[in-house]
Amino acid sequence: MNIDLIQSTAARVLAGAASFPEVVHHLLAAGVETYHVDYVARRKTFYAGGSSEIVVTPIDFPELPEIAPDFDKNAVKAAIVASQRDGQSYHDFTRRVLVAGVQGYCAFLRGKRVIYFGRQGDLHTEWFPGAQAASRL
DSSP: OOHHHHHHHHHHTTTTOOOHHHHHHHHHHHEEEEEEEETTTTTTEEEEEEOEEEEEEOOOOOOOOOHHHHHHOOOOOOHHHHHHHHHHOOHHHHHHHTTTTTTEEEEETTTTTEEEEEEEEEEEEOTTTTTHHHHHH
């Protein structure tokens, strides 16, 4: 994996300087297949496909709210849509999904989906724009 590209992409995300499509493009180019956002530990872990190689970066936003005990799927979906349609910053997205009860999520870049999960095992799968229909062909 290209550690420098992963770290610079992660830094650009935290700074609000990269869109999700840009992030996916750069991470795939860096050899990342999956990444896990862990809001409890305040970190992201990037995984190469099929190997034990990982890269970990911090999520160091100050003063984030606690993770809500209950998962609000509608609020999670609204936060996702605000990012996709309105260019919401990653910081604001993070705040919103924490209040909505998201403990973390896994982005499956090759699988073109993100699975969000809550403290009680609740799940929401969000397909990359345009990916769900294509995956059924």
